[in-house]
Amino acid sequence: MSDATYYIGLMSGTSVDAADAAVVRFDAAGNQPRILATHAQAPDTSLRDDLLHLSQQVAGVSLAKFGELDQRVGEWFARAALAVMEKAGVSAQDIDAIGSHGQTVRHEPDARYPFSLQLGSASRIAARTGCRVVADFRNSDIAIGGQGAPLVPAFHRSVFANAEHNRIVINIGGIANLTVLPRHAVDDPHAVTGLDTGPGNALMDAWTAAHLKRHYDADGHWAASGRVDEALLAHMMADRYFARPAPKSTGREYFNLDWLRAQIDSLASRPLPADVQATLCEFTARTIAQAIDEYGPGNEQVLVCGGGVRNAELQRRLQQLLAPRQLTPTDEYDVDSDWVEAVAFAWLAMRTVKGLSGNVPGVTGASAPVALGGIYQAAQLDN
Template sequence: MAAPACYIGLMSGTSVDAADAALVQFDDNGNNPRIIATHAEEPDPGLRDDLLHLSQQVAGISLAKFGELDQRVGEWFANAALAVLEKAGMSAEYVDAIGSHGQTVRHEPESRYPFSLQLGSPSLIAARTGCRVVADFRNSDIAMGGQGAPLVPAFHRSVFARPDRDRIVINIGGIANLTVLPRASADDSQAVTGLDTGPGNALMDTWVAAHTKHSYDADGRWAASGNVDDALLAQMMSDPYLARPAPKSTGREYFNIDWLRAQIDSLYSPPIPADVQATLCEFSARTIAQAIDDYGPGDEELLLCGGGVRNDELCRRLEQLVRPRVVTRTDDYHVDSDWVEAVAFAWLAMRTVHGLSGNVPAVTGARESVALGGIYQAAISPE
C-alpha cells in the first residue's frame, strides 16, 4: 500500500519574523497530523522592513514596488518549502500540495469592498518547487460574507476537540485568536466559535524595535522590568474593537505603532518605555483573558500555541488572569506549539484539493462552508 500523501504548510504571521514550513502527513480521514520535518526561513532584513512598511501605510508604495514584493515573498516562501523537503530527504513528487497562507499586508473584511490581501506569488512557488499550491484562502470566506479570519478553527476542531471536555485553543502570534471547542464540538461544527482577540506580540515587537536593537522582547524580560501604567492600560482597554461581538478579526493595519502613539499621546504624563512595554504585555494578556471569559464555557482547558508561548512574562500574566483554569500547550497533544498554524495550512490545502470545506461559518460569519483558496498547478509534462 502506498504511503499517505504529504502536504506542506507555509505561514508567516503579522510579526514577519519567518516563513514557517511544515511537511505533514494526515491519516486516511484527514486527521491526526504527523509532522515529518519543519523549517523556519528568515526573511532578508530589507524584505521584512518593506513588508512592515507596506502593512501600515496606505500610500507611498508604487505598483512596481508592490509587484516586486509579491515575487520576493514568493521566493522567500519557495525557499522555505525547498528547505523543509531537503531536511526530510524527500522529493516534490511525494507532496500532494503546498498550502501557502502568504504574507498579509492588508485585511479589510468590513470595507465597502471587503478583501484580505496576501503577498507571495503562488505561481512562482509552484514553479520553484514543482508542487501544486493552494493559496488565497481568506478571500473565499470573505466572498461568502465572512471575515476571512480566523481560519484555523476548523483544523483545531479536527485535532483538539473532545466530546468529554471543553477546550479553548489560544494562538498568540502578532495578533491573538481563540478557538472555543465545547464538548459538543467534536460532533457539531456549529458549536465551534472563535475570534481575533486583539494584539498578541505585534505591539510589543513594534515597541521593542523602536527602542532597542532587537525585533522582539526575549522571554518578555523587558516587559518584566517595567511597571504597568494603569492610565495607559485603561485607555487601551477602552478601544471599540474589544467591545465588538464576534465574529471579528483584525490586524496590523489597525493595531500598529500609530495606534499606540495615539494612546500614549492622550495621557497627561506619558510613561517611560519599559513601562509601556509592561503595559502592552498586560494589554495582550487582559484582552485574551477577557475573550476567554466572554466566550468560554467557564471551566475549559486552555491550550496555547504560537510565538507568544516563548514570552514567559506574557504567559505568566495570562495564567494568573485565567485561574483556576488549567493552561497547557498544544505540544502535550501531539502538535508542536511553534508549528500549529503551518500544519493548519497544510490541512487546509488537503481539504481544498479534495473539494472539502475549510472555514467555520459560526466563527467567520460566512453564509456557508466553502473550500478555501485557489489551486495553482506546477508544470505538467507534455503527453
C-alpha cells in the first residue's frame, strides 16, 4: 500500500434515521480526505423507537434495557461498517481504524458532573469488523472543562479554512452548529470559534412524525404550506439558551416535543399543525442567522452541510435572512454535504491514532487541546 491511510467514519445524529458510514483516504500528512465509498444503514424500527424513547426520557429505562441497547447500536454500526467496506473493496487489514461517534442519548455538559452519553459498543464493532475502533470522543473534551461539542470545527478548519476569505460552515443535523473560520484560521487554530445554534431538523422531524407519521418533511413542503405564527416564534426565540454566550451545546434532551408543546400551551390560541411546522422551519433559520450575525466576522462565505441542505424551504428562508451572502453546499468544496460528519469522525479517529488533538478549545471551552476518545483493539484470535 502507499503512504496513504484509510479510515472509516461512523455517525448517527439526533434524528436517528441512519448510521452514516464512509471509507476515507487521507494522504501521508493526514490531509486531503477522499471518500472511497459511503453507506447509510437504517436502524430497525424497534431500535429507532427505543432510542428516541430513551433520549426523550418518556419513562424510566432499566439497566438491562440500557445495556441491551448499547449492544444493539454496536451491531447496527458494525453492519454499516461492513457494508461500506464491501462497497469500497477494502478489508479490515486495509483500515487503520474506525471512528465511531455512537448514538447520543444524553448530553449534559453543564451538569454538576458533566457528561455526554453515546451508545454503540465499540468492542462489538471491533469484534464484528476486525478493525480497531476509536470511540467516546466527547468525554475527553468534557473531562478538561469543555462542552464536548461541537467537535467537527477542527475538521472544518483542516478542509475549509481559506487565507483569502472569511468562512462559516453550517452543519444542519438534528441540532444545528456552526464553525467560524476567519482568514487567519489557516495559520492559527486558536482563531476558530463555533457553537450549537439550537435545533436544526430535530423539532421539525418530531412534529412531522407526530402528525404525518413520516420521519421528516420532504423538501419542507408541509412547512411551506403553513404560515409562521409570530407569537409562537417570539416565545421560542426568547428561550434562555439563545441568550447564553458561547461556548455552548445542546441536544434532544432539551429541545424536544415536550419543550415544543410547553411553548404552544403558553399561547392564547393554538396554531394549526401546518403553521407550527412553518414556525419551526423559521425558528431554525432565525436561530442560525442570529448566531452568524453575532459570531461571524462579516462578509463571510457561508458553506452548508448536513440533512438540512435537502430541505428546500429551510434553505430558502436561510438565504433570505443571510442575503447578500450566498449559501453554498460543501459539495462545491470537495466534501459531499451529506457525508461531512462521517468523514469528520474518520479524521478525528486518525488524529487520535496519531496522538494528535481533535478538539478546538475556542469552540468547546476546554482548557487545552486533547486527543479525543479511547482506542479499542480488534480481537486477535489464535488459529
